[in-house]
Amino acid sequence: xxxxxxxxxxxxxxxxxxxxxxxxxxxxxxxxxxxxxxxxxxxxxxxxxxxxxxxxxxxxxxxxxxxxxxxxxxxxxxxxxxxxxxxxxxxxxxxxxxxxxxxxxxxxxxxxxxxxxxxxxxxxxxxxxxxxxxxxxxxxxxxxxxxxxxxxxxxxxxxxxxxxxxxxxxxxxxxxxxxxxxxxxxxxxxxxxxxxxxxxxxxxxxxxxxxxxxxxxxxxxxxxxxxxxxxxxxxxxxxxxxxxxxxxxxxxxxxxxxxx
Amino acid sequence: xxxxxxxxxxxxxxxxxxxxxxxxxxxxxxxxxxxxxxxxxxxxxxxxxxxxxxxxxxxxxxxxxxxxxxxxxxxxxxxxxxxxxxxxxxxxxxxxxxxxxxxxxxxxxxxxxxxxxxxxxxxxxxxxxxxxxxxxxxxxxxxxxxxxxxxxxxxxxxxxxxxxxxxxxxxxxxxxxxxxxxxxxxxxxxxxxxxxxxxxxxxxxxxxxxxxxxxxxxxxxxxxxxxxxxxxxxxxxxxxxxxxxxxxxxxxxxxxxxxx
DNA sequence: CGTCTAATTGAAGCATCTCAACATGCGTGG
DNA sequence: CCACGCATGTTGAGATGCTTCAATTAGACG
Numbered sequence: 368x369x370x371x372x373x374x375x376x377x378x379x380x381x382x383x384x385x386x387x388x389x390x391x392x393x394x395x396x397x398x399x400x401x402x403x404x405x406x407x408x409x410x411x412x413x414x415x416x417x418x419x420x421x422x423x424x425x426x427x428x429x430x431x432x433x434x435x436x437x438x439x440x441x442x443x444x445x446x447x448x449x450x451x452x453x454x455x456x457x458x459x460x461x462x463x464x465x466x467x468x469x470x471x472x473x474x475x476x477x478x479x480x481x482x483x484x485x486x487x488x489x490x491x492x493x494x495x496x497x498x499x500x501x502x503x504x505x506x507x508x509x510x511x512x513x514x515x516x517x518x519x520x521x522x523x524x525x526x527x528x529x530x531x532x533x534x535x536x537x538x539x540x541x542x543x544x545x546x547x548x549x550x551x552x553x554x555x556x557x558x559x560x561x562x563x564x565x566x567x568x569x570x571x572x573x574x575x576x577x578x579x580x581x582x583x584x585x586x587x588x589x590x591x592x593x594x595x596x597x598x599x600x601x602x603x604x605x606x607x608x609x610x611x612x613x614x615x616x617x618x619x620x621x622x623x624x625x626x627x
Numbered sequence: 628x629x630x631x632x633x634x635x636x637x638x639x640x641x642x643x644x645x646x647x648x649x650x651x652x653x654x655x656x657x658x659x660x661x662x663x664x665x666x667x668x669x670x671x672x673x674x675x676x677x678x679x680x681x682x683x684x685x686x687x688x689x690x691x692x693x694x695x696x697x698x699x700x701x702x703x704x705x706x707x708x709x710x711x712x713x714x715x716x717x718x719x720x721x722x723x724x725x726x727x728x729x730x731x732x733x734x735x736x737x738x739x740x741x742x743x744x745x746x747x748x749x750x751x752x753x754x755x756x757x758x759x760x761x762x763x764x765x766x767x768x769x770x771x772x773x774x775x776x777x778x779x780x781x782x783x784x785x786x787x788x789x790x791x792x793x794x795x796x797x798x799x800x801x802x803x804x805x806x807x808x809x810x811x812x813x814x815x816x817x818x819x820x821x822x823x824x825x826x827x828x829x830x831x832x833x834x835x836x837x838x839x840x841x842x843x844x845x846x847x848x849x850x851x852x853x854x855x856x857x858x859x860x861x862x863x864x865x866x867x868x869x870x871x872x873x874x875x876x877x878x879x880x881x882x883x884x885x886x887x
Numbered sequence: 888c889g890t891c892t893a894a895t896t897g898a899a900g901c902a903t904c905t906c907a908a909c910a911t912g913c914g915t916g917g
Numbered sequence: 918c919c920a921c922g923c924a925t926g927t928t929g930a931g932a933t934g935c936t937t938c939a940a941t942t943a944g945a946c947g
Contacts, residue, residue, distance in 0.1 A: 449788050452874060457788040471781075474774040479781050479879045506763070513773050514734040516780065521731075521739050523783035528709050528717040530791040531835030535903075566925065575791030577904055582927060598912095614712060619739045795935075826893060837936050842895060858944090 389416065389441035389491035392553075396465030399552045399622050400518055401511045410505055414498075416491040427469075427482040427490055434472045436492040440464055443488020444564050448572065449480045458573040460522060461546055465553050470516050473498055486564040486599070518621045525619045530575045533614065535584045538574045540613030543594060547603055548617050563601035588612070649676065649701035649751035652813075656725030659812045659882055660778055661771045670765055674758075676751040687729075687742040687750055694732045696752040700724055703748020704824050708832065709740045718833040720782060721806055725813050730776050733758055746824040746859070778881045785879045790835045793874065795844045798834045800873030803854060807863055808877050823861035848872070 390412045397403055403411075418441070421427065427438050427445060445462040459480065462468045468482050473495055502509030522545075529541050546563065550556040565573075567581045574581065588594050593609045595602040603609055610616075650672050657663055663671075678701070681687065687698050687705060705722040719740065722728045728742050733755055762769030782805075789801050806823065810816040825833075827841045834841070848854050853869045855862040863869055870876075 447784070449784065451788070451792055455792050457791045459784045459787045471777045474770060475777050475781070475881055477878070477881075479881070480784060503766070506766075510734060513776070516773075517731045517735050517776055520776065520780035520783055521735070523780055523787060524707070524709065524719045524740060526787045527719045527783060527790060528711070530787060531717045532711060532715050567927095568925080578925090579905080579927085580903055583903095586927085618737070621735055621737075621739070827895095828893080838893090839895085839937080840935055843935095846895085 389418070389439055389489070390414065392441060392465035393439050393467065393491075396553050397511060397515070401514055401623065403508070403511060407505055407508050410501065410508065414493055414501060416493045416497075419490045419492060421484045421488050421490060423484055423486050425484050427484065427488075428472070428478050429481045430478050432478045433476050434469060434478065434495075436494045437467055437472060437498060438469050438482070439467045439491040439493065441489040441491050443490075444485045444562065445482060445488060446485055446569075446573075447480050447482050456572045457575065458569065459526060460519070461549075461573075463550060463553065463555055467512075467515070470512055485569065514621075521619045521621060535574070535576055535580055536587060537613050538576070539570065539581065539584050540588060540593070540609050541615050542570070542573060542613075543588075543601060543603070544610055544613045544615035544617075545620070547601065548615075548620060548622075552620075552622050559604070559606070560600060560602040562599060563596065564599045649678070649699055649749070650674065652701060652725035653699050653727065653751075656813050657771060657775070661774055661883065663768070663771060667765055667768050670761065670768065674753055674761060676753045676757075679750045679752060681744050681748050681750060683744055683746050685744050685748075687744065687748075688732070688738050689741045690738050692738045693736050694729060694738065694755075696754045697727055697732060697758060698729050698742070699727045699751040699753065701749040701751050704745045704822065705742060705748060706745055706829075706833075707740050707742055716832045717835065718829065719786065720779070721809075721833075723810060723813065723815055727772075727775070730772055745829065774881075781879045781881060795834070795836055795840055796847060797873050798836070799830065799841065799844050800848060800853070800869050801875050802830070802833060802873075803848075803861060803863070804870055804873045804875035804877075805880070807861065808875075808880060808882075812880075812882050819864070819866070820860060820862040822859060823856065824859045 394403065394408050394411055397411075416439070417436070421443070428434050430449070440462050442464050445466075445468065446458045447460045447462070447468060448456050448458045450456050460468070462482075469478070472478065498512075502512070525545075529538050533541060547556060547561055550561040555561060567585065568578045570576075570585075571578045571581045576584070585594075585596060588609075589596070591605075591608065591612075593603070593605045593612060595604060654663065654668050654671055657671075676699070677696070681703075688694050690709070700722050702724050705726075705728065706718045707720045707722070707728060708716050708718045710716050720728070722742075729738070732738065758772075762772070785805075789798050793801060807816060807821055810821040815821060827845065828838045830836075830845075831838045831841045836844070845854075845856060848869075849856070851865075851868065851872075853863070853865045853872060855864060
């Protein structure tokens, strides 16, 4: 798609104003966590939005912003993060195609964290008023989105447990299990392999470990024959072993049907 | 509403069947995070509930439960926690009078964590159907509860940052700042002092530190003249100093008016 | 008073960090 | 197309924050 190239042009390109793939990915992800009638799916398909392209390491929204639209990740990979005074960073969640990582902005004005891409990405923006109107007309859709934010909260809780209680080896394994499970759930994993555009430094920011220790721990995971990890792609060689290592129980993801 | 009786004496005590203080505390807490019209407050006051008393270290709900009512903490102090296979525990949030820590059960069947008291407590249970009906009739109330769960998610994110990035001294300071700020916001702190029914071992479970290290770190905080902590009561001697130590910025609590 | 839990202290060990160097891969300009 | 430059990955070694184990003290309560 896209007969264009530059930043400003994007907004002029009519055919993109309603990206079908963005809507479909959103629906696909919603279906992994709850039910959605055919007519409600059509409601969602009819929702107008605005496509935006971002390159690697760009913020979708930044801490302090007061967005007037939510973002649906159409393509790419993103993360939430917070920066401390001295520059340290903590990544608090990952997001893949189909995710809508700032639904919270519908009810909380000011962003308390940032949302940034980890590779070139496409985002579909849907105006707050559009969403509010949709929820008013279709309360079941609103309920499903509420459930979605509650599941996100569950994931945050699990991350607190992960960084609070598990040692480096398990902690990394757990993160890998989660990404793989979620990618599988929405159909973004090809067998045992999925895209994984994280540097070791970023893995350090998500686990609260130094880059050096991430490196050594990954070597241990590789050495134990659990994973292969290179060039933006993760392959799980021993799923059973990895889940045991990470004490991973996917219940906290509240998926409708658990993926093996 | 409830002219009935059930198993225990508690349920025979008429005046308690609708605890005014439970409803009032709920409203008071809601008002710290959003607006609520007089008529909506009355709607909430009219909501029927069931009072339950618990002693220290009892579960309000446990992981795996499928509650059919939400819980409002009327009196006491509680925490959310998760237990790992080998018995380690991570506390992921604290709850005080006025909190409704399991709103999530309205949209997520199965509890993915437990909710337990840290001292003798009183809980007001409101049936799910009652809440769903209320949200249907009064969507603004539903929106406020949604906002509440989103703020909780924000707190979880901050906890990830806290255990992921901060060293023991700051981490403990941050936890103390949060509890004090929230207690003040809902009127449960008397000047610089508030109730704080946590043992050092429990503080260890919340910060991911050993009891021994909690003890030594608390001594450091005391030695630096920041706090006094004894017998279930916390006094902040140097608020400025404590917030600096904990890198505490209350923005993530999204309170309507920030307390000094 | 005796009992039990919580708080405190000391000392040794380890997981992880920091510093610092070096290797590898990749995109870009020459 | 090669060479350079920069980001990422890798390795070694010393420093340290925190844990574990083990004991002792202090408080709360019947």
